[in-house]
Amino acid sequence: xxxxxxxxxxxxxxxxxxxxxxxxxxxxxxxxxxxxxxxxxxxxxxxxxxxxxxxxxxxxxxxxxxxxxxxxxxxxxxxxxxxxxxxxxxxxxxxxxxxxxxxxxxxxxxxxxxxxxxxxxxxxxxxxxxxxxxxxxxxxxxxxxxxxxxxxxxxxxxxxxxxxxxxxxxxxxxxxxxxxxxxxxxxxxxxxxxxxxx
Amino acid sequence: xxxxxxxxxxxxxxxxxxxxxxxxxxxxxxxxxxxxxxxxxxxxxxxxxxxxxxxxxxxxxxxxxxxxxxxxxxxxxxxxxxxxxxxxxxxxxxxxxxxxxxxxxxxxxxxxxxxxxxxxxxxxxxxxxxxxxxxxxxxxxxxxxxxxxxxxxxxxxxxxxxxxxxxxxxxxxxxxxxxxxxxxxxxxxxxxxxxxxx
Amino acid sequence: xxxxxxxxxxxxxxxxxxxxxxxxxxxxxxxxxxxxxxxxxxxxxxxxxxxxxxxxxxxxxxxxxxxxxxxxxxxxxxxxxxxxxxxxxxxxxxxxxxxxxxxxxxxxxxxxxxxxxxxxxxxxxxxxxxxxxxxxxxxxxxxxxxxxxxxxxxxxxxxxxxxxxxxxxxxxxxxxxxxxxxxxxxxxxxxxxxxxxx
Amino acid sequence: xxxxxxxxxxxxxxxxxxxxxxxxxxxxxxxxxxxxxxxxxxxxxxxxxxxxxxxxxxxxxxxxxxxxxxxxxxxxxxxxxxxxxxxxxxxxxxxxxxxxxxxxxxxxxxxxxxxxxxxxxxxxxxxxxxxxxxxxxxxxxxxxxxxxxxxxxxxxxxxxxxxxxxxxxxxxxxxxxxxxxxxxxxxxxxxxxxxxxx
DNA sequence: AGATAAGCGAGACGGTACGTCTTGTCTTCTT
DNA sequence: AAGAAGACAAGACGTACCGTCTCGCTTATCT
Numbered sequence: 001x002x003x004x005x006x007x008x009x010x011x012x013x014x015x016x017x018x019x020x021x022x023x024x025x026x027x028x029x030x031x032x033x034x035x036x037x038x039x040x041x042x043x044x045x046x047x048x049x050x051x052x053x054x055x056x057x058x059x060x061x062x063x064x065x066x067x068x069x070x071x072x073x074x075x076x077x078x079x080x081x082x083x084x085x086x087x088x089x090x091x092x093x094x095x096x097x098x099x100x101x102x103x104x105x106x107x108x109x110x111x112x113x114x115x116x117x118x119x120x121x122x123x124x125x126x127x128x129x130x131x132x133x134x135x136x137x138x139x140x141x142x143x144x145x146x147x148x149x150x151x152x153x154x155x156x157x158x159x160x161x162x163x164x165x166x167x168x169x170x171x172x173x174x175x176x177x178x179x180x181x182x183x184x185x186x187x188x189x190x191x192x193x194x195x196x197x198x
Numbered sequence: 199x200x201x202x203x204x205x206x207x208x209x210x211x212x213x214x215x216x217x218x219x220x221x222x223x224x225x226x227x228x229x230x231x232x233x234x235x236x237x238x239x240x241x242x243x244x245x246x247x248x249x250x251x252x253x254x255x256x257x258x259x260x261x262x263x264x265x266x267x268x269x270x271x272x273x274x275x276x277x278x279x280x281x282x283x284x285x286x287x288x289x290x291x292x293x294x295x296x297x298x299x300x301x302x303x304x305x306x307x308x309x310x311x312x313x314x315x316x317x318x319x320x321x322x323x324x325x326x327x328x329x330x331x332x333x334x335x336x337x338x339x340x341x342x343x344x345x346x347x348x349x350x351x352x353x354x355x356x357x358x359x360x361x362x363x364x365x366x367x368x369x370x371x372x373x374x375x376x377x378x379x380x381x382x383x384x385x386x387x388x389x390x391x392x393x394x395x396x
Numbered sequence: 397x398x399x400x401x402x403x404x405x406x407x408x409x410x411x412x413x414x415x416x417x418x419x420x421x422x423x424x425x426x427x428x429x430x431x432x433x434x435x436x437x438x439x440x441x442x443x444x445x446x447x448x449x450x451x452x453x454x455x456x457x458x459x460x461x462x463x464x465x466x467x468x469x470x471x472x473x474x475x476x477x478x479x480x481x482x483x484x485x486x487x488x489x490x491x492x493x494x495x496x497x498x499x500x501x502x503x504x505x506x507x508x509x510x511x512x513x514x515x516x517x518x519x520x521x522x523x524x525x526x527x528x529x530x531x532x533x534x535x536x537x538x539x540x541x542x543x544x545x546x547x548x549x550x551x552x553x554x555x556x557x558x559x560x561x562x563x564x565x566x567x568x569x570x571x572x573x574x575x576x577x578x579x580x581x582x583x584x585x586x587x588x589x590x591x592x593x594x
Numbered sequence: 595x596x597x598x599x600x601x602x603x604x605x606x607x608x609x610x611x612x613x614x615x616x617x618x619x620x621x622x623x624x625x626x627x628x629x630x631x632x633x634x635x636x637x638x639x640x641x642x643x644x645x646x647x648x649x650x651x652x653x654x655x656x657x658x659x660x661x662x663x664x665x666x667x668x669x670x671x672x673x674x675x676x677x678x679x680x681x682x683x684x685x686x687x688x689x690x691x692x693x694x695x696x697x698x699x700x701x702x703x704x705x706x707x708x709x710x711x712x713x714x715x716x717x718x719x720x721x722x723x724x725x726x727x728x729x730x731x732x733x734x735x736x737x738x739x740x741x742x743x744x745x746x747x748x749x750x751x752x753x754x755x756x757x758x759x760x761x762x763x764x765x766x767x768x769x770x771x772x773x774x775x776x777x778x779x780x781x782x783x784x785x786x787x788x789x790x791x792x
Numbered sequence: 793a794g795a796t797a798a799g800c801g802a803g804a805c806g807g808t809a810c811g812t813c814t815t816g817t818c819t820t821c822t823t
Numbered sequence: 824a825a826g827a828a829g830a831c832a833a834g835a836c837g838t839a840c841c842g843t844c845t846c847g848c849t850t851a852t853c854t
Contacts, residue, residue: 014798015850021800037318039237042840052802058842115373116314120235125375134376157396160377161367161386168370175313175373176331177297177323179358188359196394198355212828213819219831240809310812357835414826433714435633440815449827454816511769512710516631521771529770553792556773557763559784564766565758571709571769572727573719575754584755592790594751608803609845615805636835648805652837 017060020061024050025057029071034106038068038113065117065124072132076107079136090145093190095140096166103116103174112174137163142148165193215258222248223255227269231303236266236360247392263293263315263322266377270312270330277334286345291336292386298384301372306379310372361389420446423455425467430502434464434509461513461520468510468528475532484543489586491536492562496582499570504577508570515526533559560588611654618644619651623665627704632662632711659711659718665710666726670701673730682741687784689734690760694780697768702775706768731757759787 028050032041043064047054061067080102082091102108120123144159153162169189173181191197207345230239241262245252259265278300280289300306316322342357351360367387371379389395417536424446428437439460443450457463478500514520515538540555549558565585569577587593605618622644626635632770637658655661674696696702712718738753747756763783767775785791 012798013796013852015800015852017799018850026272031206039318043842047801051801054802054842055802055844056800059252064841107306112317117315118236119310119314119373119375125827129374133376135271137376154396161383163369164367164377165363165368165387166382167361168368169366171373172362172366172369175317176327177317178327178331178335179362185359185362188356189363192360192363195214195389195807196396198352198360198391198394210828211821213821213829216819241811242809245832249832251834253813253833254831257830262810295843306819415827435714439816440814443827447827449829450816451818452712452826455825460815470618501596508713512713513770515706515771516633525770525772529772533772537724541837548697550792554782557779558786558792560766560779561759561783561786564763566762567769568758568762568765570767571713572723573713573786574727574731575758581758583756585759586751588756589786589792592792594748594756594787594790605847607801607847609805610846611804637837638835645806647808648837649807649839650805653804658836660808670801 021050021052021056022060025052025060025067026071026074029067030075030110033068033071033110033113038065038117041068043067045083065121066127068117069114069128070123072110076111076132079139082139087152088143088150089152089194091168092140092143093187093194094146095143096170096190097183097186098179099167100170100183103170104181108174116175137167140167142189162193166190216254219248219250220258221253223250223258223265224269224272224371227265228273228308231266231269231311233310236263236315239266241265263319264325267312267316267322267326270308274309277337278339285350286341286348287350287392290338290341290345290364291385291392293341294368294388295381295384297365298368298379298381301368302379306372312375338365360391364388381383402568407440409491417452418477418504420457421456421463422467422470423449425463426506429467429506434461434513436454439462439463441554442591459508461517462523464513465520465524468506472507472528475506475535478535478539483548485548485590488536488539488543488562489590491539492566492586493579493582494577495563496577499566500577503581506568512571536563540566562586602693615644616654617652618650619646619654619661620665620668623661624669624704626769627662627665627707632659632707632752636661637661659715660721663708663712663722666704670705670726673733676733676737681746681789684736685745686734686737686760687781687788689737690764690784691777691780694764694775694777695763697764698775702768710745710769731761741745758786760784 022137029041030047031047032046035142041064043054043057046052046064046067047057057067058198061070080095080098084091085094085096103111113126118128135189140163141159144153147153148155148157148159166189170181170186173179173185179185223244226244227239228243228336230297239262241255242252244250244262244265245255245266255265278293278296280287281292283292283298288339301309312326316326338361339357342351342355342360346353346355346357364387368379371377372382377383421442424442425437428442428445437460439453441452442460442463442592443453453460453463457466471588476491477493479490479494481577484503485556499507510524514524536559537555540549540553542553543549544551544553562585566577569575569581575581611661618642622640626640626643635658637651639647640646640658640661641651651661655664672784674689674692677688678685679688699706708722712722734757735753738751738756741747742749742751742753756790760783764775764780767773767779771781
């Protein structure tokens with residue numbers, strides 16, 4: 001029985017993956033993502049600017065898009081948290097408002113590019129949902145559920161749908177681009193949905 | 199005596215544009231759009247299948263994406279109309295529900311691809327908004343305004359925002375793909391927004 | 397007032413060929429030939445610069461190359477004549493020298509382009525030989541024959557070959573471009589061949 | 595102690611150029627050159643027939659014509675040598691005669707196409723002269739110089755011009771096509787120039 | 793210490809799409 | 824009829840990018 005218990009993780013033989021290259025790839029990819037559209041970024045450009053070989057990229061990621069996805073995750077890993085001030089409803093309203101600020105930011109626009117890139121790929125879409133979107137979504141779901149339990153929302157409220165109605169309009173404007181996404185708009189949505197102030 | 203008084207518009211000299219080729223290009227582009235993703239369709243494939251030269255395509259459209267946009271407009275030109283039955287609020291609710299059906303259809307999914315494709319191009323985005331989206335949006339705006347005038351909606355209602363909140367969640371699910379877009383979802387949105395039935 | 401009484405031959409029906417267009421085509425073709433290589437000149441460029449339609453070009457000439465050929469003939473129609481001064485041998489020597497000057501001129505370089513263009517086309521080559529080259533060549537042949545008759549050249553001289561040896565080296569340098577074609581070179585050739593002054 | 599002294603030449607990093615592809619391109623180009631004119635051969639046809647990508651062709655050659663030039667050099671690399679039998683004059687005469695045979699051969703006709711094709715390109719012309727023509731020409735120059743030194747030719751003979759007069763007529767007939775290039779013609783030239791037998 | 797395994801940068805490769813260009817024909821209206 | 828304007832099919836051009844592969848070197852673990 002081979003137990004090399006000393007080393008917490010037994011490393012496989014061979015040269016280990018270069019963390020320097022990995023970081024260089026992800027950071028370069030993100031920088032390029034900021035400037036150009038996702039289609040305008042070429043894997044060879046990433047390789048060159050990162051001082052890396054294209055083969056190294058394709059050894060660790062199955063496609064250019066997967067690199068982009070990882071580059072985004074690597075940069076925007078902190079999940080927009082709840083600010084526990086006020087009632088649950090107020091916390092939810094506050095989260096919607098801060099989500100609007102995120103979407104309007106550079107990272108938000110990059111996220112939009114990511115979403116449109118992965119639209120046709122079930123694999124990448126699944127990864128995006130599981131590693132990013134659903135984690136963030138659960139923040140809203142949780143606080144809505146707490147509001148429901150606390151009696152701030154009706155007991156028969158469908159929380160999933162509530163969340164879609166609260167955040168959907170923000171993404172709508174982000175993608176269509178017919179109007180700006182700003183705090184005022186976020187407040188209006190929250191008023192309509194949470195305060196019935198049509 | 200020169201008899202060109204009858205023709206109201208004197209045509210410019212030169213061979214006129216071939217309507218046959220134009221239609222063949224747009225129809226072929228749409229067919230390919232249905233099958234493959236927008237990126238998988240090549241301009242040369244359109245040319246070949248349409249029995250047309252690539253030069254003809256590029257003489258009339260500035261890029262492959264512009265062809266796709268036109269192909270979509272050409273197919274989906276009828277604007278989803280209002281069904282004038284019931285109160286204005288009910289007409290609006292009905293329109294949201296039928297919009298959900300459109301988004302869930304093949305044409306709806308193609309439209310999603312179109313929107314995602316043109317995201318980074320201000321020119322194409324402007325064209326999409328002006329030639330398609332804003333025309334459709336105005337249907338909802340109109341009926342909401344009528345509802346406001348008729349007293350079915352508060353006088354201080356911001357109609358633009360109301361529309362975004364009603365339709366945004368549908369597009370949200372369409373783009374993100376975390377849940378399905380169906381009639382039930384559309385009804386729920388309308389209930390929350392129009393009936394305050396959170 | 398219709399003035400067609402003068403023409404002895406009754407003109408065919410329809411609009412007569414425009415001599416203006418014909419001249420414009422030939423002159424434009426020649427101008428372009430001077431600037432660019434023959435391959436760099438496009439039929440559409442000729443049409444545009446000549447204010448003429450491409451169809452007109454192709455109605456009267458079977459190909460772009462045929463236009464070029466005609467343009468050249470149109471410009472360089474005068475056959476380099478013999479200067480009847482001195483003995484026949486001296487007249488021949490003088491003609492070789494002036495031929496070198498022609499080859500070194502702009503028209504000579506254009507002729508080179510013409511020859512290389514028609515190299516692969518039996519039809520055009522035949523036309524070039526019959527309408528241009530053989531006419532010029534016969535000048536040399538004639539004077540050489542006169543020299544032979546006058547006893548200035550041996551009776552067994554093969555005049556055809558003599559001409560090739562006299563003029564061939566000029567074309568050789570023109571095409572290969574390894575040395576310049578000038579009067580000095582022409583004199584040397586004549587000396588070697590006609591004076592045996594090797 | 596690191597022993598890498600053995601390897602005489604340390605290869606540069608990166609995948610080495612495929613000699614197989616290079617040869618396939620050049621041989622395919624030559625085959626096509628034999629059949630069609632140089633303009634009728636397309637780079638894509640070479641790529642396809644050689645089992646190679648067009649990008650590979652254009653990475654190593656700047657244009658289709660450059661490929662053709664190389665294909666010709668690759669095939670006709672052996673310089674027509676002097677046959678050291680008899681006096682230097684006789685060796686020169688023999689070389690002229692064998693040059694005529696070369697010009698009349700398939701390779702000779704291809705060479706004519708090459709020369710005509712590169713006429714307008716200083717770059718390609720320079721390459722042709724340096725890598726092919728001047729090397730061959732020096733053979734004639736050398737033997738003529740030896741003849742001069744040996745007293746077989748006058749001391750004031752201009753060898754460059756002598757060579758042009760000897761070989762020029764051959765090329766003249768090759769390019770103009772008004773007469774055939776054969777041994778008899780070559781012998782006549784040599785007689786006129788070297789034996790003064792006009 | 794040597795053998796073995798795997799990662800790495802460099803860069804060439806086959807494949808494929810792009811958008812431009814040119815040729816020669818065709819269509820329409822005008823002269 | 825013939826011309827000017829100009830659209831058209833056909834298809835070659837040379838560029839760009841993708842993802843794979845080859846090469847020689849480097850960095851590690853294993854024997």
